[in-house]
Amino acid sequence: MLEVTGLVKKYGKQNAVNNISFSLAGGEVVGLLGPNGAGKSTTMKCIVGLLRKNAGEIFLGGHDHMTVEAKKLFSYIPETPHVYDLLTVREHLQFIAQAYGVKNWQEKAEALMDLYELSDKQDKLGRDLSKGMRQKVSICCALLPDPQILFFDEPMIGLDPKAIKNTKKVFRDLKEQGKTILVSTHLIDSVETIADRIMIMKDGNIIGNDTLANLKSNFGAEGDSSLEDLFLELTKDE
Template identity: 85%
Template sequence: MLAVEGLVKKYGKQNAVNDISFSLQGGEVVGLLGPNGAGKSTTMKCIVGLLRKTAGKIEIGGHDHLSVAAKKLFSYIPETPHVYDLLTVWEHLQFIAQAYHVSDWKEKAEQWIEIYELSDKRDKLGRDLSKGMRQKVSICCALLPDPELLFFDEPMIGLDPKAIKNTKRIFNELKQRGKTILVSTHLIDSVETIADRIMIMKNGNIIGNDTLANLKASFDQGGDSSLEDLFLELTKDE
C-alpha cells in the first residue's frame, strides 16, 4: 500500500530525513516513534506531499505519491488540526464529502459526529472550536471518505479519554477491514496496544522496524522491558 525508497529531506546542508526506506502492507497498523526532531513529521509530510522531498521514491497503491490517483487513497490528520474559520462542523463534512464524491455522506457524517460527541457542535464555526474539538473534526473528515491508507500525526493529543478509547477502537476496526494506518506519536502507551509493527526514528534514521516482540528479542536480553523502556534505550544519547 505504501512504498518509500531512499527518502531524503534536506534543509540546507542538514539532513532531516536520511535515506530511509520502508513499506506498509494492507491491514497493518504501524507506530512511528521517535524523540523531538527525529524526522517523524517530516517523513509523513513528504509522503503526503506537504513537503518537497530532496531525493527518493514514494508510491501509494502503486501510484506516485503526488498523483491524483494516490491522493484519492489516503487521508492525513496533522499534529496541529487545521479547520476553516467560517465553516461549521457540518459544513466541513459536507465539503469533504463533495470533494471526494462520497455517496450517502449524510448518514456516514452523522455516525462520526455521534461517535466523537460533536452533535451539539455541528453548527459551530471552526474559529470557535477548541483544539480538542478541531482534532475531532479533523479525524471525522479524514474517516468520512473511507480511505485505504490513513496517516495520523499525534492523533491522541488534545483528545479526551473517551475519544482516545474510541480512536483506538476505530483503528482496530479499520485494520480488520484491511485498511493501512501509520501513526506518529510521542504517547508510547497509546500505540503499544494497537500497532502490529513499530518503527523507531532517531536523527533522521530508522533504527528499529519490526514487531514489538521481535524488537524486544533483539535489543532486550531480559525480555521483560516495556515498549517505553525499549524506546528510551534505543534513542538515548551516546
C-alpha cells in the same frame, strides 16, 4: 500499499530524513516513534506531498505519491488540526463529502459526529472550536471518504480520554477492514496495544523496524520490558 525508497529531506545542509526506506502492507497498523526532531513529521509530510523531498521514491497503492490516483487513496490528520473559520462542523464534513464524491454521506457523518460527541456542536463555526474539538473534526473528515491509507500525526494530542479510547477502537476497526495506518506519536502506550509493527526514528534514521517482540529480542531487552523501556534505551544519547 506504501513503498518508501531512499527518502531524503534536507533543510540547508542538514538531513532531516536520511535516506530511509520502508513499506506498509494492507491491514497493517504501524507506530512511528521517535524523540523531538527525529524526522517523523517530516517523513509523513513528504509522503503526503506537503514537503518536497530531495531524493527517493514514494508509491501509494502502486501510484507515485504526487498523482491524483495516489491522493484519492489516503487521508492525513496533521499534528496541528486546521479547520475553516467560517464553516460549521457539519459543513466541514459536507465539504469533504463533495470533494471526494462520497454518496449518502449524511448518515456516515452523523455516526462520526456521534462517536466524537460533536452532534450537539455541528452548527458551531470552526473559529469557535477548541483544539480538541478541531482535532475531532479533523479525524471525522479524514474517516468520511473511507480511505485505504491513513496517516495520523500525533492524533491523541488534545483529545479527552473517551475520544482517545474511541480512536483506538477506530484503529482496530480499520485494521479489520484491511486499511493501512501509519501513526506517529509521543504517547507510546497509545500504540503499544494496537500496532502490528513499530518503527523507531532517531536523527533522521530508522533505528528499529519490527514487531515489538522481535525488537525486544534483537536489542536484548527483557521479556517484561515495555515499549517505553525499549524506546528510551534505543533513543538515548550515547
